[in-house]
Amino acid sequence: MLFSDYEYQEYQERIVKTKQKMEAKGIEVLLITNPSNMNYLSGYDGWSFYVDQMLIVIIDEDQPIWIGRYQDANGARATTWLDQTNIIPYPDDYIHSDTKHPMEFIGDFLTQIGHGNSHIGVEKESYYFSALAYEKLKARLPDATLKDASLLVNYVRIIKSDAEIKNIKKAATIVEKAMHTATNAIHVGARQCDAVAAIYYELITGTPEYGGDYPAIVPLLPTGERTSAPHLTWTDQPFKDGDMVIIELAGCYKRYHAPLARTVSLGKPNEEVSDISKIVVEGLNEALEMVKPGVACEEIEAAWSKVTGKYGIEKEARLGYSMGLSYPPDWGDHTASIRKGDKTILQPNMTFHIIPGLWFDHYGIEISESFRVTENGCEVLTDFPRELIVKGDLGYDQPVIS
Amino acid sequence: MLFSDYEYQEYQERIVKTKQKMEAKGIEVLLITNPSNMNYLSGYDGWSFYVDQMLIVIIDEDQPIWIGRYQDANGARATTWLDQTNIIPYPDDYIHSDTKHPMEFIGDFLTQIGHGNSHIGVEKESYYFSALAYEKLKARLPDATLKDASLLVNYVRIIKSDAEIKNIKKAATIVEKAMHTATNAIHVGARQCDAVAAIYYELITGTPEYGGDYPAIVPLLPTGERTSAPHLTWTDQPFKDGDMVIIELAGCYKRYHAPLARTVSLGKPNEEVSDISKIVVEGLNEALEMVKPGVACEEIEAAWSKVTGKYGIEKEARLGYSMGLSYPPDWGDHTASIRKGDKTILQPNMTFHIIPGLWFDHYGIEISESFRVTENGCEVLTDFPRELIVKGDLGYDQPVIS
Numbered sequence: 104m105l106f107s108d109y110e111y112q113e114y115q116e117r118i119v120k121t122k123q124k125m126e127a128k129g130i131e132v133l134l135i136t137n138p139s140n141m142n143y144l145s146g147y148d149g150w151s152f153y154v155d156q157m158l159i160v161i162i163d164e165d166q167p168i169w170i171g172r173y174q175d176a177n178g179a180r181a182t183t184w185l186d187q188t189n190i191i192p193y194p195d196d197y198i199h200s201d202t203k204h205p206m207e208f209i210g211d212f213l214t215q216i217g218h219g220n221s222h223i224g225v226e227k228e229s230y231y232f233s234a235l236a237y238e239k240l241k242a243r244l245p246d247a248t249l250k251d252a253s254l255l256v257n258y259v260r261i262i263k264s265d266a267e268i269k270n271i272k273k274a275a276t277i278v279e280k281a282m283h284t285a286t287n288a289i290h291v292g293a294r295q296c297d298a299v300a301a302i303y304y305e306l307i308t309g310t311p312e313y314g315g316d317y318p319a320i321v322p323l324l325p326t327g328e329r330t331s332a333p334h335l336t337w338t339d340q341p342f343k344d345g346d347m348v349i350i351e352l353a354g355c356y357k358r359y360h361a362p363l364a365r366t367v368s369l370g371k372p373n374e375e376v377s378d379i380s381k382i383v384v385e386g387l388n389e390a391l392e393m394v395k396p397g398v399a400c401e402e403i404e405a406a407w408s409k410v411t412g413k414y415g416i417e418k419e420a421r422l423g424y425s426m427g428l429s430y431p432p433d434w435g436d437h438t439a440s441i442r443k444g445d446k447t448i449l450q451p452n453m454t455f456h457i458i459p460g461l462w463f464d465h466y467g468i469e470i471s472e473s474f475r476v477t478e479n480g481c482e483v484l485t486d487f488p489r490e491l492i493v494k495g496d497l498g499y500d501q502p503v504i505s
Numbered sequence: 506m507l508f509s510d511y512e513y514q515e516y517q518e519r520i521v522k523t524k525q526k527m528e529a530k531g532i533e534v535l536l537i538t539n540p541s542n543m544n545y546l547s548g549y550d551g552w553s554f555y556v557d558q559m560l561i562v563i564i565d566e567d568q569p570i571w572i573g574r575y576q577d578a579n580g581a582r583a584t585t586w587l588d589q590t591n592i593i594p595y596p597d598d599y600i601h602s603d604t605k606h607p608m609e610f611i612g613d614f615l616t617q618i619g620h621g622n623s624h625i626g627v628e629k630e631s632y633y634f635s636a637l638a639y640e641k642l643k644a645r646l647p648d649a650t651l652k653d654a655s656l657l658v659n660y661v662r663i664i665k666s667d668a669e670i671k672n673i674k675k676a677a678t679i680v681e682k683a684m685h686t687a688t689n690a691i692h693v694g695a696r697q698c699d700a701v702a703a704i705y706y707e708l709i710t711g712t713p714e715y716g717g718d719y720p721a722i723v724p725l726l727p728t729g730e731r732t733s734a735p736h737l738t739w740t741d742q743p744f745k746d747g748d749m750v751i752i753e754l755a756g757c758y759k760r761y762h763a764p765l766a767r768t769v770s771l772g773k774p775n776e777e778v779s780d781i782s783k784i785v786v787e788g789l790n791e792a793l794e795m796v797k798p799g800v801a802c803e804e805i806e807a808a809w810s811k812v813t814g815k816y817g818i819e820k821e822a823r824l825g826y827s828m829g830l831s832y833p834p835d836w837g838d839h840t841a842s843i844r845k846g847d848k849t850i851l852q853p854n855m856t857f858h859i860i861p862g863l864w865f866d867h868y869g870i871e872i873s874e875s876f877r878v879t880e881n882g883c884e885v886l887t888d889f890p891r892e893l894i895v896k897g898d899l900g901y902d903q904p905v906i907s
Contacts (some may be wrong), residue, residue, distance in 0.1 A: 149736040150722055153632075153835035174822050174864055178734035195822040196846075199839050227637035230555070231834075235629035235655065237636035253637065296716025300709035307702040307739075314698025314741030317723040320552055332580035334553040337709075339716030420576050420597040431833045432633075433555035437601050444598075462576055 106146070106184045113266055114184055117144055118160065118167070120259045125162055125252075130224035132213065133160040133252055134240075135167075136232035138430040140256035142358055145169060145185055149178040152231045152430060154198055155205035161218070170209055172198060206236045210243025219244060224252030230432065254438060261425055261438045263452045268475060270359035271427060271454055275473060275484035277315045277354030278363045281305040282485075285322075285350045286492050289367050295326055295337040306354060316355040319434040323351040330366070330467040333460055344370045349469050351458075353434050360426055360434040361484050362456040364471035367492045376468070379416075379461060380491035383470050386410035387459050387489065390422065390441075394474060394481035400445035407459060408443075416461065423457035426473070449476045454484075508548070508586045515668055516586055519546055520562065520569070522661045527564055527654075532626035534615065535562040535654055536642075537569075538634035540832040542658035544760055547571060547587055551580040554633045554832060556600055557607035563620070572611055574600060608638045612645025621646060626654030632834065656839060663827055663840045665854045670877060672761035673829060673856055677875060677886035679717045679756030680765045683707040684887075687724075687752045688894050691769050697728055697739040708756060718757040721836040725753040732768070732869040735862055746772050751871050753860075755836050762828055762836040763886050764858040766873035769894045778870070781818070781863060782893035785872050788812035789861050789891065792824065792843075796876060796883035802847040809861060810845075818863065825859035828875070851878045856886075 106114070121144060125133055135158040141147045145158050145167055156171035168189045169179045176192035179185065193208040213219060223244065226232055228251075241249060263271065284305045288298035302322050309315035325335040330347045342348065346369045353362040368376060386407040393406040404422050411418060421442035424435040434456075439447035441457060458471035468491065473484040508516070523546060527535050537560040543549045547560050547569055558573035570591045571581045578594035581587065595610040615621060625646065628634055630653075643651060665673065686707045690700035704724050711717035727737040732749045744750065748771045755764040770778060792809040806824050813820060825843035828836050836858075841849035843859055860873035870893070875886045 148738075149734065150725060150738060150834070151736040153722075153837075174735055174862075176734075177864065177866070178731075178737050181731055181734055181737065196844070198823065199826070199837070199842060225636070227640070228635050230632055230635065232636055233630050233632065234627070234634055234636050234639035235653065237639075238629070251637065294716055297710050300706045300717075303705040303709055304702045307705055308699050309741065314696055314739070315702075317738065320555075321719040323552060329580075329583055332551065332578075332583055333576055334551040335580050335583065336550075336552060336719065337716070339711065421600065424601070432552070435555075435601070440601060442598070460576075462579065464579070 111184060113264060114144065114146065117259065121160055121256055122162055124255050124259060125160070125224065128224065128250065128252065128255070129222055130250060130252055131162050131221040132218050133224040133255065134226070135160065135256060136226050137229040137256070138231065139358070139428050140226070142430070143256060143260055143428055145183040147179055148182045148358065149175060151175040151178065155236055157209060170212065204236070204239040206239035207243050210240050213244060218247070220246040222248045222250060224250050224255060226253045227251045228253035257436055257438050260428060260436060261453060262450055263427055263454055267359060267427060268452060270356050271361055271475070272484065273313055273356035274354040274359050275361035277306060277309050277356060278352055278361050279354070279485045279487055280310070281352055281354060282350065282363055282365060282487050285352065286365065286367055286494070289342055289348050289350070289369070290494060291344050291369055292341050294339050294341050295324055296339045299324055299337045302352065306352065309356070313356065316358055318353040318355040318360060319429040319431045320353065323349065325349045325467070328465055331462050331465055333462060333467060333469065342369055347376065347466050349467060351469060351471070358428050358430065360429055361473045362426060362434060362458070362471065363473060363485050363487065364458055364460070364469040365487065365492055366468045366470060367494060369494055372491060372493060376466065377491070380468050380470065382411060382414050382416060383459050383461060383468055384489055387457065387470060387472065390457060390459070391472065391474065391481055391483065394449065394476060395479055396449050396451055396476060398449050400439050400441045400447045400449070401443055403441045403457070404443055418459065418461060420460065422459055423455050425453060426456045427454050451476055451478050513586060515666060516546065516548065519661065523562055523658055524564055526657050526661060527562065527626065530626065530652065530654065530657070531624055532652060532654055533564050533623040534620050535626045535657065536628070537562065537658060538628050539631040539658070540633065541760070541830050542628070544832070545658060545662055545830055547585040549581055550584045550760065551577060553577040553580065557633070557638055559611060572614065606638070606641040608641035609645050612642050615646060615649070620649070622648040624650045624652060626652050626657060628655050629653045630655035659838055659840050662830060662838060663855060664852055665829055665856055669761060669829060670854060670856070672758050673763055673877070674886060675715055675758040676756040676761050677763035679708060679711050679758060680754055680763050681887045681889055682712070683754055683756060684752065684765055684767060684889050687754065688767065688769060688896070691744055691750050691752070691771070692896060693746050693771055694743050696741050696743050697726055698741045701726055701739045704754065708754070711758070715758060718760055720755040720757040720762060721831040721833045722755065725751065727751045727869070730867055733864050733867055735864060735869060735871065744771055749778065749868050751869060753871060753873070760830050760832065762831055763875045764828060764836060764860070764873065765875060765887050765889065766860055766862070766871040767889065767894055768870045768872060769896055771896055774893060774895060778868065779893065782870050782872065784813060784816050784818060785861050785863060785870055786891055789859065789872060789874065792859060792861070793874065793876065793883055793885065796851065796878060797881055798851050798853055798878060800851050802841050802843045802849045802851070803845055805843050805859070806845055820861065820863060822862065824861055825857050827855060828858045829856050853878055853880050
């Protein structure tokens with residue numbers, strides 16, 4: 104694939120930063136299996152992470168090496184900035200086989216290129232590097248020193264470049280549009296699946312200027328009692344008068360995300376729900392007020408807790424997390440969290456999803472924002488009413504936002 | 506959640522079959538982290554597999570135990586047939602933490618319930634059981650004997666029950682509908698993302714009788730030269746006259762899949778493409794003719810190879826695979842493959858996706874079918890023209906299937 108000088112330069116900077124961290128940890132060879140990290144350093148983009156694949160960064164080599172399934176090598180040629188010679192396919196009979204494992208191929212390859220006894224970093228906590236894969240690799244590299252380098256590249260990614268911020272902002276435009284579609288599509292009598300179909304349409308069609316990519320998590324849409332559980336998806340049942348509906352979505356552009364959550368009440372909410380949602384918004388506002396370079400993540404959480412504590416509410420789960428480039432199953436970066444004890448200091452161009460969800464036994468509320476840390480404060484990335492969305496029960500065909 | 510007697514009975518049968526395999530392998534406690542296997546045995550359904558969670562089957566206990574994140578416990582209550590007491594949440598500060606790991610909680614729990622020194626099976630090749638998770642668990646269970654039980658439940662799942670077949674057939678109806686939408690939406694001038702938006706809409710809205718679930722793989726839509734790489738997704742570029750477009754989709758109903766692939770030629774295909782697509786269909790037809798109980802998977806592949814060999818074509822990748830219940834990132838069962846050397850004997854109610862894709866340097870073709878092995882033959886699950894779809898170039902607004 105052809106890359107502009109600007110893009111090429113961006114990849115070079117990422118490689119340099121990665122190598123600095125490798126050097127600091129005494130890692131000569133870094134084996135990257137997290138697809139977000141593979142994409143970040145090489146541009147590789149394909150739905151092939153369900154089989155073993157890897158990007159190898161060698162401290163004294165200019166280019167990383169991509170290793171993957173034979174049929175995916177053309178995908179690497181189409182999407183990365185790497186030379187043809189740095190794209191190494193393994194044969195298909197290694198796939199889902201009980202006699203061969205791709206990590207054996209990769210271990211042998213590392214030995215062949217003279218790294219059988221190197222200090223090798225692996226991402227032990229990557230979704231797509233199984234316990235068995237690690238064992239197979241280790242057995243094939245008896246003279247290597249293997250080290251855990253799970254979040255090494257994730258921590259390079261924690262501060263976004265201007266090019267990355269542009270992508271996240273495009274994702275934000277998409278999610279804002281999709282949230283409007285969602286709140287319109289959710290009305291008494293409509294089926295949950297039909298609302299999600301409309302939401303998906305928006306997420307993928309994007310805007311007239313640019314299209315959407317698939318988000319790393321599907322639209323979450325717990326409805327009714329199911330709002331007590333944040334990670335439930337939709338059913339094909341119709342929305343009923345009195346239902347609460349949580350909508351958690353992300354727009355996605357070139358694998359960059361902007362998540363957003365809102366809660367809809369179909370019909371007038373009861374007093375408890377109404378009160379709780381106001382507390383959530385008050386806490387969220389206070390937390391956002393705190394955001395600026397130099398502040399620690401735990402201080403943002405403290406601003407939230409101060410508000411909710413006043414009302415006797417305690418949130419068990421963390422309040423938010425760093426986000427950006429990602430592949431399924433999660434759009435979080437797995438680095439900084441906005442929670443008690445997290446001492447990560449905010450710096451410009453860090454990006455977070457702050458999601459003060461509260462889940463009780465029979466209902467839940469989520470009202471979230473994605474934000475960027477600016478030079479001196481906070482930029483909320485979407486512009487959508489920060490409140491419980493109450494919809495009148497006007498029948499099947501007249502949805503409105505009250 | 507309330508389950509009917511019939512459904513409850515179905516889960517009991519699955520548990521019994523799983524325990525038989527555990528017994529045969531000397532496993533007293535089975536730790537299941539593959540979300541498909543968790544769903545298969547408990548009904549658990551939620552997008553929470555991006556954090557550590559587990560279903561524990563104990564050989565002499567009636568019910569499995571679900572362990573997961575605190576905020577997901579209500580989801581387990583909402584979707585499984587398990588008693589409340591068998592749903593065990595761990596606190597949120599175990600999530601993406603550098604000081605605590607959920608597997609430590611789980612190891613301690615196993616010790617507390619008297620299984621610290623048992624023979625314990627783990628799914629070492631599950632996507633959502635990382636190398637680090639395994640190490641943390643192992644360190645916490647120094648007296649246990651850990652065994653690999655990666656595909657134990659997958660092999661229970663290889664023969665589908667009648668209830669499962671019903672779900673797969675509903676998925677097949679959905680994918681058939683979505684493939685019609687796809688071939689209509691793909692036309693010169695339309696953007697790739699707009700075609701996928703329309704496809705997604707169909708996959709999720711489903712039919713008036715039942716809605717669709719999210720497929721384990723997003724719609725794949727390599728276009729133009731990118732058809733040489735099967736796992737590329739869409740861009741926001743418009744389709745051009747002369748483009749080839751591969752569409753690989755699955756309908757999904759209650760996590761059960763029916764995949765289907767077709768290739769569209771925008772404008773008259775050249776002779777090579779036309780010839781190759783006829784060979785693919787001829788080979789596919791011969792392979793499907795072979796399908797009946799008692800035949801080995803490799804014999805189906807041989808029927809295909811006999812046809813393609815005649816024309817001097819060799820396919821590097823496997824021809825197909827067992828499929829059904831699944832979560833991202835793959836809708837395959839990871840058990841039987843239709844390929845050389847696979848001696849799995851077909852039995853009634855096995856289900857496969859047979860996908861004779863051919864990828865060359867500058868283009869590729871895929872024409873696939875999902876099928877069920879019947880009592881005496883083969884039931885193809887969808888009814889869609891089994892051929893290269895050639896579309897005339899009639900401009901932006903008049904898509905037709907020629």
